[in-house]
Amino acid sequence: MSARILDGEAFASQIHQQTTRRVQALHKLGLTPSLVFIRVGEDPASRAYVSRKEKRAAEVGISSRTLVFPENTSLPSLLREIDALNADPKVHGILIQSPLPKSLPNNLVYARVSPDKDVDGFHPVNFGKLLLDDPSGFLPCTPAGILEILRLGQIPTAGKHAVVVGRGQIVGRPLSVLLARKSPGADCTVTLAHSSTRDLPAITRQADILVGAMGRPHFLKPEHIRPGATVIDVGVNRISDSSDSRGYRLVGDVDSESVRMVAGAITPNPGGVGPMTIALLLSNTLRAAESSIS
Amino acid sequence: MSARILDGEAFASQIHQQTTRRVQALHKLGLTPSLVFIRVGEDPASRAYVSRKEKRAAEVGISSRTLVFPENTSLPSLLREIDALNADPKVHGILIQSPLPKSLPNNLVYARVSPDKDVDGFHPVNFGKLLLDDPSGFLPCTPAGILEILRLGQIPTAGKHAVVVGRGQIVGRPLSVLLARKSPGADCTVTLAHSSTRDLPAITRQADILVGAMGRPHFLKPEHIRPGATVIDVGVNRISDSSDSRGYRLVGDVDSESVRMVAGAITPNPGGVGPMTIALLLSNTLRAAESSIS
Numbered sequence: 406m407s408a409r410i411l412d413g414e415a416f417a418s419q420i421h422q423q424t425t426r427r428v429q430a431l432h433k434l435g436l437t438p439s440l441v442f443i444r445v446g447e448d449p450a451s452r453a454y455v456s457r458k459e460k461r462a463a464e465v466g467i468s469s470r471t472l473v474f475p476e477n478t479s480l481p482s483l484l485r486e487i488d489a490l491n492a493d494p495k496v497h498g499i500l501i502q503s504p505l506p507k508s509l510p511n512n513l514v515y516a517r518v519s520p521d522k523d524v525d526g527f528h529p530v531n532f533g534k535l536l537l538d539d540p541s542g543f544l545p546c547t548p549a550g551i552l553e554i555l556r557l558g559q560i561p562t563a564g565k566h567a568v569v570v571g572r573g574q575i576v577g578r579p580l581s582v583l584l585a586r587k588s589p590g591a592d593c594t595v596t597l598a599h600s601s602t603r604d605l606p607a608i609t610r611q612a613d614i615l616v617g618a619m620g621r622p623h624f625l626k627p628e629h630i631r632p633g634a635t636v637i638d639v640g641v642n643r644i645s646d647s648s649d650s651r652g653y654r655l656v657g658d659v660d661s662e663s664v665r666m667v668a669g670a671i672t673p674n675p676g677g678v679g680p681m682t683i684a685l686l687l688s689n690t691l692r693a694a695e696s697s698i699s
Numbered sequence: 700m701s702a703r704i705l706d707g708e709a710f711a712s713q714i715h716q717q718t719t720r721r722v723q724a725l726h727k728l729g730l731t732p733s734l735v736f737i738r739v740g741e742d743p744a745s746r747a748y749v750s751r752k753e754k755r756a757a758e759v760g761i762s763s764r765t766l767v768f769p770e771n772t773s774l775p776s777l778l779r780e781i782d783a784l785n786a787d788p789k790v791h792g793i794l795i796q797s798p799l800p801k802s803l804p805n806n807l808v809y810a811r812v813s814p815d816k817d818v819d820g821f822h823p824v825n826f827g828k829l830l831l832d833d834p835s836g837f838l839p840c841t842p843a844g845i846l847e848i849l850r851l852g853q854i855p856t857a858g859k860h861a862v863v864v865g866r867g868q869i870v871g872r873p874l875s876v877l878l879a880r881k882s883p884g885a886d887c888t889v890t891l892a893h894s895s896t897r898d899l900p901a902i903t904r905q906a907d908i909l910v911g912a913m914g915r916p917h918f919l920k921p922e923h924i925r926p927g928a929t930v931i932d933v934g935v936n937r938i939s940d941s942s943d944s945r946g947y948r949l950v951g952d953v954d955s956e957s958v959r960m961v962a963g964a965i966t967p968n969p970g971g972v973g974p975m976t977i978a979l980l981l982s983n984t985l986r987a988a989e990s991s992i993s
Contacts, residue, residue, distance in 0.1 A: 512833060532830040533823030536876070537868055539806060542823075564895045572879050574831050582830070582876065585866050585891045594902060596890040597879045601858045608860075608888060 408636070408668040409558075413550075416557040417680035421465050424688050428466040431694055438694035440469040440498040440524065440687075441490055445483070445509070446476035451502050458500075461683050467690055476506055483509070484517050491519040497697055498524035498690035521696065524689035527575075535579055538586060543689050548580035550681030551616065551637055556590045558670060560614065560635045567593040568612035570605070570658070571619030576639055580616060605629065617658030625659045633669035639678050702930070702962040703852075707844075710851040711974035715759050718982050722760040725988055732988035734763040734792040734818065734981075735784055739777070739803070740770035745796050752794075755977050761984055770800055777803070778811050785813040791991055792818035792984035797869075815990065818983035821869075829873055832880060837983050842874035844975030845910065845931055850884045852964060854908065854929045861887040862906035864899070864952070865913030870933055874910060899923065911952030919953045927963035933972050 428438055440462055442455050455471055462469040474483060490496045499522045505511045515523075520530040526545035534542030555562055567584045571577035581597040598608050599619065609615055609629040615636050617625045622642040630636065640658030657674030665671050672678055722732055734756055736749050749765055756763040768777060784790045793816045799805045809817075814824040820839035828836030849856055861878045865871035875891040892902050893913065903909055903923040909930050911919045916936040924930060934952030951968030959965050966972055 512831065529824050529827030529831060529833065529836075531827065533825065533827030536826040536830050536872060537806065537823060539823065564897050566897075572881065578830060578876060578879070581879075581891070582872060585872070585875075585893065587866065587893070587895070592895045594890065594892050594896040595875075596888065597875070598888050599879065599881070601881070601886045602888040603858050603860075 408665040409670040411554050411558045411670050411672045411677060413554060413672055413677040413680045416554055417684040419557060420553065420684040420688060424691050425465045427691055432466060436694060436698060438467045438497050438690050439495055440467055440500065440690045441496050442469065442471040442500050442502055444471055444502045445474045445478055445505055455502050458683055458686065462687060465687055467687055480509055483514060487517045491522060496522065497694040498522055500525050522693060524686060524693055532579065536582055545575060545579050546682045546685040546689065547576050547639065547678060548583050550678060550685045551580060552583060552590055553685065554637065554672060554681055560670060562590055563592040565593050565613035566611050567614040568596045568598060568609050569616045569618060570598045570609065572597055572599040573618060576618040619658055621658055622656045623660040625664060627663050627667045630664055630667045632667050636664055636668040636671045637678065638672050638674040702959040703964040705848055705852045705964050705966045705971060707848060707966055707971040707974045710848055711978040713851060714847065714978040714982060718985050719759045721985055726760060730988060730992060732761045732791050732984050733789055734761055734794065734984045735790050736763065736765040736794050736796055738765055738796045739768045739772055739799055749796050752977055752980065756981060759981055761981055774803055777808060781811045785816060790816065791988040792816055794819050816987060818980060818987055826873065830876055839869060839873050840976045840979040840983065841870050841933065841972060842877050844972060844979045845874060846877060846884055847979065848931065848966060848975055854964060856884055857886040859887050859907035860905050861908040862890045862892060862903050863910045863912060864892045864903065866891055866893040867912060870912040913952055915952055916950045917954040919958060921957050921961045924958055924961045926961055930958055930962040930965040931972065932966050932968040
């Protein structure tokens with residue numbers, strides 16, 4: 406028996422529809438939600454990500470534009486631009502596309518975005534509100550998108566054991582906090598495992614919900630999976646592939662072909678977590694625009 | 700065989716000695732670290748906690764004073780006072796003694812303290828820096844004190860399984876994040892368990908390091924303990940006791956009399972986590988004073 410597919414594209418469409426309706430309500434009030442992307446350098450993957458987000462934004466009625474800085478841009482000029490966007494009442498959301506060049510102090514740049522325009526949820530204040538369970542903050546889009554996959558996929562969470570593999574600051578760590586919250590769609594016992602974890606299969610086989618977020622291609626195999634578990638595949642890893650025109654293809658952290666014979670439900674990758682991340686980015690932007698008039 | 704005692708009073712003395720030396724170095728520069736306590740209402744336990752902290756502060760050479768507000772104080776008058784302390788360069792640390800009256804919006808009051816004077820580590824920015832692994836923030840004193848107990852007690856942590864029972868925002872949740880960090884004195888696989896966890900003994904018996912932080916008197920019993928585990932007892936619970944002049948006594952979350960026959964090491968309670976919380980408060984205050992001149 407093969408696992409049920411948790412179709413991230415279909416779930417994202419549901420969220421986009423809700424976003425579109427609420428954006429249209431704002432249009433009637435004369436307000437168009439607006440999102441500005443900042444991209445530094447010409448990394449092809451970053452270009453592709455930004456243009457995909459711009460396309461989706463247009464589809465739901467959110468206006469967007471992208472500011473491109475050269476790879477060797479100076480910190481002051483980047484911060485000056487962020488300050489100007491923070492001060493511009495017509496701009497509701499600001500997204501700094503990662504990765505930034507290593508030459509820039511990344512945390513300093515992300516923290517410069519005003520917390521109420523930080524629709525990516527990367528500002529320390531928004532991470533702090535996450536840890537404090539304060540709903541006034543923006544949640545980081547990928548962890549929030551994973552909670553929505555569980556909700557829309559009707560996966561029970563309360564009292565279940567969730568195991569998150571990978572302690573990155575963008576996904577694993579905040580997701581482990583969110584899954585343990587005492588609230589609907591969460592309330593899990595949560596284990597955060599990582600590269601120092603011993604006997605990983607013994608840990609992951611306890612999972613009713615297993616999240617692979619460590620960035621290691623096809624690492625999670627059937628031996629890691631409790632039969633019937635829900636498996637969420639977050640990783641996006643390049644592996645070389647001479648049959649692909651780019652010379653590589655993208656694969657997840659889960660060896661899905663074998664794992665789907667054991668799991669109860671699984672996200673495809675691509676087509677699982679990725680589309681949900683964009684859906685949550687746009688609903689965060691909508692919320693930022695709504696807050697600007699209240 | 701009875702568990703080794705992790706003597707929080709002795710560890711706290713070690714930290715106080717270090718703090719004292721560094722405070723004396725500041726005195727020589729003409730700077731006396733200064734801490735202001737804000738207490739609202741006349742809860743006897745709060746009065747006792749504040750006066751114990753004041754006494755310790757004096758012992759290490761930190762000057763302190765306490766501002767007392769009536770139980771029915773208005774929010775604006777409280778915020779006005781916090782603003783004045785934030786603006787006063789002679790004040791390095793501000794601690795709002797919890798609990799605050801329920802009539803006040805607690806999070807709003809805590810968030811009013813300037814993050815660089817928030818020696819309690821309760822400001823959203825400091826919680827955010829904790830989650831982001833940014834060392835420029837102040838860590839909340841009880842979780843940080845527990846990490847110090849493990850360090851000074853020479854308890855190995857890397858690759859060990861830590862189970863934290865209790866998801867409160869002051870101890871359980873931030874501690875679970877800190878224990879999973881990729882850094883010396885942490886690097887644990889971490890499970891956060893709580894009131895919705897099923898078959899708790901099966902979870903807690905996996906723990907090399909078990910932390911009771913749920914606030915239920917004598918809840919953790921030998922059946923919850925893996926033989927040889929390190930047990931940290933955070934809870935402070937009142938149970939009625941007619942033989943005590945107050946009519947109650949304070950007990951921990953761990954049934955220590957029976958658990959110490961199974962555990963490998965255990966914190967007494969009182970005399971374990973409590974003194975370390977104060978030690979970390981004072982070392983945070985010292986750091987705030989040191990930062991004020993750099």
